Amino acid sequence: xxxxxxxxxYFLKHIVGGGELNNNxxxxxxxxxxxxxxxxxxxxxxxxxxKSCKDCFIILSNFVEMPxxxxxxxxxxxxxxxxxxxxxxxxxxxxxxxxxxAPSSELINYNLYKNAIAVLCQSQFxxxxxxxxxxxxxxxxxxxxxxxxxxxxxxxxxxxxxxxxCCSIMQSNISHKNTAGTIKYCNYKDINYELVAxxxxxxxxxxxxxxxxxxxLPQTPETLxxxxxxxxxxxxxxMTNNLVGAASEEWFKLKGSDLIDFMRKxxxxxISTIEALITQNNRNTTEKPLxxxxxxxxxxxxxxxxxxxxxxxxxxxxxxxxxxxxxxxxGNEQRLIxxxxxxxxxxxxxxxxxxxxxxxCLNKAIQIANGKYxxxxxxxxxxxxxxxxxxxxxxxKDDTIDLVYGDVIVTDTPNQSFxxxxxxxxxxxxxxxxxxxxxxxxxxxxxxxxxxxxxxHEKNGFFDMENCNYADxxxxxxxxxxxxxKFKKVNQIVGLxxxxxxxxxxxxxxxxxxAKIFYKYSHLFGSNFYxxxxxxxxxxxxxx
Numbered sequence: 301x302x303x304x305x306x307x308x309x310y311f312l313k314h315i316v317g318g319g320e321l322n323n324n325x326x327x328x329x330x331x332x333x334x335x336x337x338x339x340x341x342x343x344x345x346x347x348x349x350x351k352s353c354k355d356c357f358i359i360l361s362n363f364v365e366m367p368x369x370x371x372x373x374x375x376x377x378x379x380x381x382x383x384x385x386x387x388x389x390x391x392x393x394x395x396x397x398x399x400x401x402a403p404s405s406e407l408i409n410y411n412l413y414k415n416a417i418a419v420l421c422q423s424q425f426x427x428x429x430x431x432x433x434x435x436x437x438x439x440x441x442x443x444x445x446x447x448x449x450x451x452x453x454x455x456x457x458x459x460x461x462x463x464x465x466c467c468s469i470m471q472s473n474i475s476h477k478n479t480a481g482t483i484k485y486c487n488y489k490d491i492n493y494e495l496v497a498x499x500x501x502x503x504x505x506x507x508x509x510x511x512x513x514x515x516x517l518p519q520t521p522e523t524l525x526x527x528x529x530x531x532x533x534x535x536x537x538x539m540t541n542n543l544v545g546a547a548s549e550e551w552f553k554l555k556g557s558d559l560i561d562f563m564r565k566x567x568x569x570x571i572s573t574i575e576a577l578i579t580q581n582n583r584n585t586t587e588k589p590l591x592x593x594x595x596x597x598x599x600x601x602x603x604x605x606x607x608x609x610x611x612x613x614x615x616x617x618x619x620x621x622x623x624x625x626x627x628x629x630x631g632n633e634q635r636l637i638x639x640x641x642x643x644x645x646x647x648x649x650x651x652x653x654x655x656x657x658x659x660x661c662l663n664k665a666i667q668i669a670n671g672k673y674x675x676x677x678x679x680x681x682x683x684x685x686x687x688x689x690x691x692x693x694x695x696x697k698d699d700t701i702d703l704v705y706g707d708v709i710v711t712d713t714p715n716q717s718f719x720x721x722x723x724x725x726x727x728x729x730x731x732x733x734x735x736x737x738x739x740x741x742x743x744x745x746x747x748x749x750x751x752x753x754x755x756x757h758e759k760n761g762f763f764d765m766e767n768c769n770y771a772d773x774x775x776x777x778x779x780x781x782x783x784x785x786k787f788k789k790v791n792q793i794v795g796l797x798x799x800x801x802x803x804x805x806x807x808x809x810x811x812x813x814x815a816k817i818f819y820k821y822s823h824l825f826g827s828n829f830y831x832x833x834x835x836x837x838x839x840x841x842x843x844x
Contacts, residue, residue, distance in 0.1 A: 302578065303336045305353050308361035311339050316501050318445070318526035319384040323361050325446040326382070329571045335578075342366035347373050357578045360416070363387065369699075372672075372755050375415040376588070380577050382420045384523060388413055388434055390761065393476065393520045395543065400429045400521060404663050405764040405779065407433060410757065414438075414667070418577050422524035423545030429521055435667075442573060443549055444566040445526050452560055454502050458509030458534040459556045467513040468536070470527055471497035476520040485517060509534035516540045533559045589621040589646065591692055591751065592671030596661035598627035600679045604636050606715040607679040612644065615686045622677075625665045626651040659765035659772045666757060675751040676773075680798040682711075683749065684718050687794035691751035694790050702785040703752035703777070705745065706794035707732040718796055729797050736789045738781060739826040742818075744774040746787065748797050756780050770810040771817055778821040811839040 310317075312324040327337045338356075340349075343365035350373050358379035363371070364387065386392045388409050394400040413419055413430075419439045421427040427441040447455070469482050479495075486493045494511060498504040508514065514531035517540065522528075524545045532538055532546075535556045546552050551562050593611060597604075611622050624647065626633055637649050648668060652661070666674060673695065675688055684690075687706070695704045708729040711721060731747045734740040746752075760780045763772040781787070815836040822829050 303353070303356040304330060304338070304359060304578070305356045306337055306339045306359045306361070307342050307345060307363060307366070308339070309342050309363065309365050311341070314341075316499065318524075319362060321451075321501065322384075322446045322526065323382070325448050325567075326359070326571065326574070328448070329446070329567070330575075333571075333575065345370040345374075350374060350377065359574075363412075368755055368759060371409070371412050371758065375411060379416055380418045380420060380574070381413060381416045383422070383426070383430065386429070386521070386523075388430065394429055394433065395520055399432065401432045403764065403766045404660075404762040405760075405766070405775075407761050408758055410434065410667060410762070411754065412758065417580070420574070423548050425521070425545040425548035426523040428548075440573070442570045443551075444563060444570060445524055445529065446567050446570060447563060451501070451505065452533075452564065454505050455509065455530060455533045456557065456560050458506060459560065461509070463512040463536070464510055465492070466511040467491050467493040467515050467539070468496045468508050468511040468531070469493050469515055470508075471495040476518060478517050478519045481519070482515055482517045486515065491515070505530060505534070509536065511536065513537045513539060516544070518543050521545070529559070529563070533563065589619060589671040590616070591620045591673045591675055591688055592666075592669030592754075593620050593622045593675055593677050593688070594625075594662065594665035594669060595623070595677045595679055596625040596627065596658055596665055597629065597633075597679045598655055599629045599631055599633075600626075601629070601631040601633055601636065603679045603715060604633055606682070607677070608636070608640050610682055611677060612640065613685055614683065614688050616689045616692065618646070620646065620688065621669070621671060622647045623665045623668050624649045625661045625668075627661050628652050628655045657765070657769060659763050659768055662772070663762040663765060666754075666762060669754065672754060673751055674754055676749060678748055678798075680714065681748055681795055682716060682718050683795040684793065687749065688751065690790060690792055690794060691749075694788065695751060695753070698788070700786055701788045702756050702780065703746060703750050703787040704790055705747055705750040705787070706790040706792050708747050708749055708795055708797045709793060710799050711796045712799050714798060716796060721796055732789075736787050738824045739828045741774075741778060741781060741821075742825050742828040742832055744771070744777065745789070746773070746777055749795050750777075756785060759783060760785075768813060768817075770807070771814050774814070775817050775820075778817065778824060781824060782821065808839065811836075815839040 306327055308323055310320060312320045327339060331337050342363045345366050347369060358377055359382055360379050361382045362384055386394055388407055389402050390406050390408055394402055413434055414436055416438060421430055421439060421441050422445060424441050427439055430439050472479050496507045498507060508531055514536045516528055521543045522545050528538055528544055529546050532555055554562055624637060641647055641649060650668060691704045695701055709727045710729050729747055731743045731745050734743055734745060736745055760783055763776050768775050818836045
């Protein structure tokens, strides 16, 4: 008997909600097909528990309360995500953004979605929004919801009864269901309404179906809106906005018994789809790299031969993967990289068809990466031969540390080997001269060669490519620290930084961007806020 572990924040025995009703019916239907289903709340998922069910299939529903380390461990298991809302966003609400596409800095849990065998969405509307934001190819629209036969019988009975000339409003304490706004609208339009609520789901259906109309004006895109479909199955007229997923489905034109019959068939179709995913068991068992080395460039042939040799000579390169994103270079970069692709199977080359700025290229590299840790490698910089190993060993010692970095030396000589450089304190990269603290993050302490946990992006989003063209790393690290991340400096020299990079340009746009970041995170800097305030103010004054 195939064992299934069903993970959700809450189940029907805890609260009565659309997601919980759907999940309950899925569990019971799978049990009828001889699957052994164990339900467990997400907050109780531990690493030891996941080890105990390594041969199980995981259905992951709502997981807001699931620990971050458990989410990371789950990525190596066989699982699907049954998506009920928008847990790839910090706000869980794509409504404020143009075309529902959120900024890169708002995207979270990306790898949890990426590594799922499938992400099940409940409508085409839902799938389109997820696709716009994540751009993954494992997203499936199941096009409906699951109802028990008992519930459908109640719905069918209510569809045949005469209804009151009144409008139902669902009474909900969930703010985005917008009960207060809907009441206000009805009062303004002089619409006769009745608030519908009942802790008993059958009684709720009977109350909902006793009125001729149902009005629902959500503030967040509804993945389907089970209650709207229920009202329609009971023959009610629907008044809603453009945020209801069910309206994107072809079957939404049906009503009453026709829609009820359709949902009976749809239920079998959805469960068969899930059963097919369970049985295919196609988890990639290839061992993942420890560290993903990420680099991006455009027209980098001057540095590329030296850079590739420097990376391949890293002491733990065989345990790493090198992710190269080429922003449509015009030289012979493809040929140079091709020679290394023939020699090494741990290099991934992704060439774009347009010249994008560095930040979106960096995000693309991170999305491709599969390592537990990420490290930045700029093609005009040089790492010490054991730089990645030094940083990796340090972060592995302490799972409370999210990012480590070492000292970096500034050089004026392109493609200079680390061994030939004569170390001088005067050449120490400025930001390496400060111990780590929130206050000292007035400087971008990690510098050009940090190594960090991939889970930082699962929690905090990607680099902000919408607002940052120069100080994207400083903003990213400040955002992580704001949410509780801890960094650590390793007192060893890990490489050479070629002078003249983005951080050393005298550009008014760059300084204005930095000033805005300074004020955005001013609460982190302590007394350094007042010390540096006059410096940043001069750039904002020139901007205004």
